[in-house]
Amino acid sequence: MDQVFTAKHWKTGQVVDITVTKGQIVSVTQSDKPANLWIAPGLIDVQLNGIGGFNLNTSDLTVEDVQQIVKLMQQGGVTRFCPTVVTGPKERMLHCIRIIAEACNADSSVNHAVIGIHVEGPFISDEDGPRGAHNKMWVRNPSEDELMEWLGAAGGKICKVTLAPEKPGALDFIRLLRQNGIVAAIGHCNASEEQIRLAVEAGATMSTHLGNGAHPYIKRHPNYIWAQLADDRLWAGLISDGHHLPASTLKVMLRAKGPKAILISDANHLAGLPPGRYTTHHADVILEPNGLLHLAHTPDILAGSATPLHRGIQFVASSGICPLEDAIQMATLHPAGLFGLDQKGVGTLDAGSPADFILYDWGEDKVFHIVQTVSNGTVVYSA
Numbered sequence: 001m002d003q004v005f006t007a008k009h010w011k012t013g014q015v016v017d018i019t020v021t022k023g024q025i026v027s028v029t030q031s032d033k034p035a036n037l038w039i040a041p042g043l044i045d046v047q048l049n050g051i052g053g054f055n056l057n058t059s060d061l062t063v064e065d066v067q068q069i070v071k072l073m074q075q076g077g078v079t080r081f082c083p084t085v086v087t088g089p090k091e092r093m094l095h096c097i098r099i100i101a102e103a104c105n106a107d108s109s110v111n112h113a114v115i116g117i118h119v120e121g122p123f124i125s126d127e128d129g130p131r132g133a134h135n136k137m138w139v140r141n142p143s144e145d146e147l148m149e150w151l152g153a154a155g156g157k158i159c160k161v162t163l164a165p166e167k168p169g170a171l172d173f174i175r176l177l178r179q180n181g182i183v184a185a186i187g188h189c190n191a192s193e194e195q196i197r198l199a200v201e202a203g204a205t206m207s208t209h210l211g212n213g214a215h216p217y218i219k220r221h222p223n224y225i226w227a228q229l230a231d232d233r234l235w236a237g238l239i240s241d242g243h244h245l246p247a248s249t250l251k252v253m254l255r256a257k258g259p260k261a262i263l264i265s266d267a268n269h270l271a272g273l274p275p276g277r278y279t280t281h282h283a284d285v286i287l288e289p290n291g292l293l294h295l296a297h298t299p300d301i302l303a304g305s306a307t308p309l310h311r312g313i314q315f316v317a318s319s320g321i322c323p324l325e326d327a328i329q330m331a332t333l334h335p336a337g338l339f340g341l342d343q344k345g346v347g348t349l350d351a352g353s354p355a356d357f358i359l360y361d362w363g364e365d366k367v368f369h370i371v372q373t374v375s376n377g378t379v380v381y382s383a
Contacts, residue, residue, distance in 0.1 A: 002026075003377070006033050007359050009349070010040035011325050020355040023377035027351050037371055040325075041332040041347050042079025042356035045309045046160070046262060047118060047209065047237060049084045050269030055280075056083050056100070059092045066103035070113045072272070074381045076308040077370040079356035080115050080336075080346065082160060084266075087121030087134040090146065098153040105155070112376045115339060116159025119150060120208065123163040123170065124188035129215035130164070132188055133283055133295055133303040142173035151180065158182055159339060162208040164189035165199035178203035183338065185237075186228060188213040193227040206235040206338060209266055211253060212244045216300045229256050235338050237264040240312030240327075241305045242319070243292045251321045254330070262338060263312055263331040268293070268304040310368050318366035 003020045009028075017031040018039065050056045052072045054065045066083070073081055085096045097117055104111040121134050123142040131139065142163060150158055160183040163170055177184040186199055187208030207228040214225060228234055236257045238250060244266070245253065254261045265271070270278055275289045277296060284296040285303040293306045307315075313331055317324035336347030345353025355377035361369040373381040 005039060005357070005359065005374070006031050007035045007037045007039035010038050010328055018349065018357070020374075020377045023355050025345075025349065025351055025353050025355050025357075028349060037359045037361055039349065039357055039359050040328050041349055041353075042358055042373065042375065043077045043309050043313070043328075043331045044115070044335040044347065045073070045078050045081040045265050045267075045331070046115070046335045046338065047084050047120070047264040047266045048073070048081050049086060049267065049304055050271070051267055051308065052272045053269055055269035057086050057088060057092070057096055059095055061096050061099045063099060063103040063106055066100055067107055067110055070107075070110050071380075073113065073308075074373045074375060075370065076310045077358040077360065077373050078113075078309055079358075079373065079375045080113060080341075082115050082118040084118040084120050087124065087138045089138060090149075093119070093122070094149060094153050097150055097158070101153065101155045101157045104157060109375065109378075109380070114157065115341070117154055117157050118160040118162070119158060120162040121188065123161075123167050123173065124213075125164045125166070125190045127190050127215075129301070130188050130190045130213055132213040133280075133285070133301065134188065135283070141167050142169045144173070144176060147173070147176065147180075160185055160206070162187040164191060165204065166191040166195045171198055171202045174199055174202040174204050186234070189224055190215075191224050191227075193222050193224075196224060196227045196231070200231055200233050205233065206237065208237055209239050209244065209264065210236040211249060212239060212266075212302065229253060232260070235260040235262055235334075237262050237266075239264055239266045239305055240309075240316050241265070241291065241307035242312075242315045243290075243307075244302055244305065247315075247319045247321055250316070254316075254322060259334065259337075261330050262334045263309065263316065263327065264335075265307060265309040265312055266305045267308055268306065270304075271306045271308055273306070310370055314366065314368035317362075317368065324362055324368070 185206040333347035359372040
């Protein structure tokens with residue numbers, strides 16, 4: 001049975017009727033009906049560590065936890081995302097990868113929502129600063145054997161791996177990732193310009209949270225941030241919570257990367273929880289009232305984000321960095337392009353594309369309010 005959703009198109013402002021059949025948009029036509037809400041593609045978050053108290057990086061992660069995370073993401077308008085497993089003991093990382101894959105197999109809504117698993121580390125710099133909040137004792141060198149263990153546990157669900165290109169064996173490892181159809185991303189590194197160039201030539205196609213996972217103080221130029229920012233072959237994930245990157249820095253980075261700029265949350269399980277001091281899987285952290293999350297013993301080293309993606313989009317648009325429609329595109333079509341999903345219509349509202357979209361309100365108060373989320377043609381959240 002057809003469903004029709006009527007709202008103002010996120011780009012044109014025209015009221016449209018979007019007809020959905022069997023999880024697919026079959027037509028988009030101009031409407032003469034009144035509408036107050038806007039409609040846009042479902043948001044895509046390519047880096048999520050947890051939300052609402054549910055942590056994707058614990059040794060007791062369950063299928064039910066993953067299901068709850070999907071529901072919480074849908075409340076924020078996210079219809080597709082990459083659950084992120086970070087640097088940790090081998091056994092815990094394998095457990096988390098395995099459970100996420102099991103959740104996809106057990107629940108079709110989870111399987112639709114999960115683009116694939118992002119493994120961030122453990123093949124990263126062990127230096128303070130570039131290592132970020134990752135625990136030094138679990139950092140190690142790239143290992144083909146470990147990758148094969150991940151692939152076995154994931155059942156084909158690994159889509160992205162973040163590593164430092166200066167690590168021993170990193171270039172061969174990047175080539176191996178590409179051979180397996182996995183996005184190789186540069187991050188948490190202390191690489192030279194030459195090492196970054198060689199990584200891109202080996203097959204790296206993305207920068208993970210560019211500008212973060214870095215020394216608090218570095219040589220002004222050249223450095224590993226400029227080198228990645230300047231390489232047009234690299235997509236760039238950018239945390240838009242207003243804490244990881246100041247508005248001025250984020251504005252410049254977005255303009256430099258253009259169609260390859262991707263807004264991400266990098267949110268962890270503390271997103272949505274009250275301010276205070278928390279003990280996580282890798283360190284003691286402090287969540288400030290303004291949403292800033294940092295290591296307890298090193299306030300200038302951030303410990304991931306506590307801001308969901310739709311609030312990051314709100315920050316970008318309300319700060320005047322770019323119009324809301326541009327911010328939405330950097331969290332829909334752009335991340336779809338990273339994985340080639342744009343070729344299937346993901347990240348658009350075109351006829352023939354998957355029926356993943358949001359209805360939202362945006363007024364003078366500059367609050368990006370998600371009113372309804374539709375995933376695979378089903379209303380999965382209503383405010």
